[in-house]
Amino acid sequence: MESFLENEIRVVSIKEEVLADNKNAADAMRDSLSEKGTLMANVMGSPGAGKTELILGLLDRLPSNVSRGVIEGDIASTVDSQKMMEKGVDVVQLRTGGACHIDIPMVEQALDGFDGEHDFVVIENVGNLVCPAEFDTGAHFSMMLLSVPEGWDKVLKYPLMFTVSDALVITKCDLLPFFEDFNLCSLREQAKALNPSIEIFEVSSKNGDGLNELTEWVVAHGIRGIA
Amino acid sequence: MESFLENEIRVVSIKEEVLADNKNAADAMRDSLSEKGTLMANVMGSPGAGKTELILGLLDRLPSNVSRGVIEGDIASTVDSQKMMEKGVDVVQLRTGGACHIDIPMVEQALDGFDGEHDFVVIENVGNLVCPAEFDTGAHFSMMLLSVPEGWDKVLKYPLMFTVSDALVITKCDLLPFFEDFNLCSLREQAKALNPSIEIFEVSSKNGDGLNELTEWVVAHGIRGIA
Numbered sequence: 001m002e003s004f005l006e007n008e009i010r011v012v013s014i015k016e017e018v019l020a021d022n023k024n025a026a027d028a029m030r031d032s033l034s035e036k037g038t039l040m041a042n043v044m045g046s047p048g049a050g051k052t053e054l055i056l057g058l059l060d061r062l063p064s065n066v067s068r069g070v071i072e073g074d075i076a077s078t079v080d081s082q083k084m085m086e087k088g089v090d091v092v093q094l095r096t097g098g099a100c101h102i103d104i105p106m107v108e109q110a111l112d113g114f115d116g117e118h119d120f121v122v123i124e125n126v127g128n129l130v131c132p133a134e135f136d137t138g139a140h141f142s143m144m145l146l147s148v149p150e151g152w153d154k155v156l157k158y159p160l161m162f163t164v165s166d167a168l169v170i171t172k173c174d175l176l177p178f179f180e181d182f183n184l185c186s187l188r189e190q191a192k193a194l195n196p197s198i199e200i201f202e203v204s205s206k207n208g209d210g211l212n213e214l215t216e217w218v219v220a221h222g223i224r225g226i227a
Numbered sequence: 228m229e230s231f232l233e234n235e236i237r238v239v240s241i242k243e244e245v246l247a248d249n250k251n252a253a254d255a256m257r258d259s260l261s262e263k264g265t266l267m268a269n270v271m272g273s274p275g276a277g278k279t280e281l282i283l284g285l286l287d288r289l290p291s292n293v294s295r296g297v298i299e300g301d302i303a304s305t306v307d308s309q310k311m312m313e314k315g316v317d318v319v320q321l322r323t324g325g326a327c328h329i330d331i332p333m334v335e336q337a338l339d340g341f342d343g344e345h346d347f348v349v350i351e352n353v354g355n356l357v358c359p360a361e362f363d364t365g366a367h368f369s370m371m372l373l374s375v376p377e378g379w380d381k382v383l384k385y386p387l388m389f390t391v392s393d394a395l396v397i398t399k400c401d402l403l404p405f406f407e408d409f410n411l412c413s414l415r416e417q418a419k420a421l422n423p424s425i426e427i428f429e430v431s432s433k434n435g436d437g438l439n440e441l442t443e444w445v446v447a448h449g450i451r452g453i454a
Contacts (some may be wrong), residue, residue: 032234046273046274046275046354046356046377047266047273047356047375047378047381047384047385048273048374048377048378048381071292074381074384075357075385075386075387076384076385076386077383077384077386079380079384080384086378098357098361098387100318100327100355100357100358111383126357127273127356127357127384128327128352128355128356128357128358129274129355130302130325130327130353130354130355130358131327131357131358133356134325135436139255139385147275147376149275149374149375149376149377149399149402150273150274150275151274151275151364153306154275155275155300156303156304156306156308157274157304157354158274158302158303158354159302159303159304160302160325172376173406175376178402178405
């Protein structure tokens with residue numbers, strides 16, 4: 001540990017041991033899924049960021065011939081799985097029993113839980129802006145959600161999440177008129193400064209704004225059955 | 228790992244090893260703080276739940292003779308510490324370097340970072356509804372924040388946080404008119420069912436509603452210099 005002054009603020013830095021890297025297993029899973037013709041997406045965000053609603057909105061916009069499955073990561077409940085089932089989505093619930101993220105062994109278990117292969121699988125990760133960023137899930141791409149009510153100043157606070165995500169999806173944009181402090185411009189600037197290749201979408205699952213654009217970007221990763 | 232059917236949802240349960248228990252060290256810290264006449268509070272909540280604003284609102288309402296310090300837990304930035312400093316609050320920033328929670332060794336370092344003893348110390352934990360619940364910080368009591376925009380259905384999803392907290396502070400209540408789905412009654416019911424002794428407060432840091440009541444509850448834990 002080191003203690004030093006930075007901009008007059010006393011900072012105590014704590015170096016954590018690097019968490020177990022499951023990158024090799026993740027690469028193997030990605031290859032295996034690609035061979036089977038399955039595209040897998042990883043959706044991350046805080047509790048209440050709107051992950052479940054966004055996934056439902058995305059799935060609604062895919063052609064009906066695309067078979068789809070959802071892996072619900074949740075610490076304890078089956079609340080989100082029930083929402084998915086009500087919409088007729090094939091879902092496997094991963095009850096992590098306290099774990100704050102999803103890793104490869106969990107994803108393997110979940111994939112085995114489906115009755116067959118799917119063209120498109122979405123992982124709804126545990127609601128958490130911290131830990132899920134550290135564990136490669138074996139997905140082909142990752143989206144992080146940041147909802148307008150959470151505030152725009154999250155890039156500097158949770159940098160790893162912005163670094164590892166392929167897309168930043170700003171959710172609940174219908175609420176922007178009520179959050180005058182939400183600095184969309186600075187959020188975009190800071191996110192791009194940290195991760196220049198990150199795609200940024202502004203959406204509202206409530207009124208559907210931006211969902212078609214996001215769906216097009218998802219589909220562009222290549223889903224079997226979509227020309 | 229076990230796989231079974233529950234309400235027709237396929238559930239894969241994953242038992243995690245119990246995370247390192249620092250309970251003994253926490254008890255020792257509580258005793259040591261009590262001997263010195265310091266009351267310490269632990270504030271937890273998701274990113275954007277309004278932790279920093281709530282702490283500032285609480286400190287504002289304490290008599291000026293109460294010396295106070297804030298320990299800012301943050302993964303990477305000093306954004307919140309800067310806000311505290313601007314308000315003249317004695318603050319020590321804990322940069323956790325990726326760690327998703329604050330534990331006793333970190334709190335010890337932070338307390339050493341203050342120039343002297345304080346009557347009241349507040350820990351602003353890392354923005355996370357999961358991991359901080361697992362680590363006793365050595366504080367005398369814990370408050371968890373849940374903001375209205377996050378949604379009311381968090382008790383079943385993040386039960387440990389509700390179990391270990393002495394108070395549930397529902398923040399951003401000025402936004403309730405815009406969140407008609409927010410089921411305050413069910414949230415109260417579920418929280419009390421899980422943790423019958425939890426105190427529940429409805430506040431708005433924006434307009435100050437509920438902050439006096441919360442401050443009274445905090446003060447009732449015993450702060451030196453307040454009769």
